[in-house]
Amino acid sequence: MLLLILSTLLSFLSVHTKFITNPLMKWMQSSSKEEISKRNEIKSLQSAQQKLSMVDNFVEYSKIQRKINRITESLKEKELENSNSFYMKIGIPYGLKMIIITLLVILCFYYRSSPLFYLESSINLFPFQYFISFANGKNSVSFHFWVMCCTAFARSIKL
Incomplete structure (x- = not known):
């Protein structure tokens, strides 16, 4: 459960880093x-x-x-x-984004063979089962797929 929340949060933060960097930049330039x-x-x-x-x-x-x-x-x-402070204006947002993405990649490698959660057996994922449960058993959702879905959803949201 913690991994599900952490992966979702990191996926959203990788797209919307402005929620952290904007207040930080205002504080630094006050x-x-x-x-x-x-x-x-x-x-x-x-x-x-x-x-x-x-x-x-x-x-x-x-x-x-x-x-x-x-x-x-x-x-x-x-x-x-x-x-x-050009380096601060560019370095802080992109540096934070690189840290979050690096953390996501490390988590993807660490949890590559363990499913994030399982779906009911009545749900059939037939055409996309290999992509959704990559390197895991049937009717499971892998960490990779969940991060890709959360990132795609976060990009579609205009905040």
């Missing part, structure tokens, strides 16, 4: 406390700058603008460091 404080500082400086007249208080206005520009540049550098 803003740090330093970035949030810098953004708040920019907002406060911009509000102070809007209160000043550019013509009357040009010196103060330009000082505030230079501070805003300096903070904005440091934020852009941080964002550039985060956006350069």
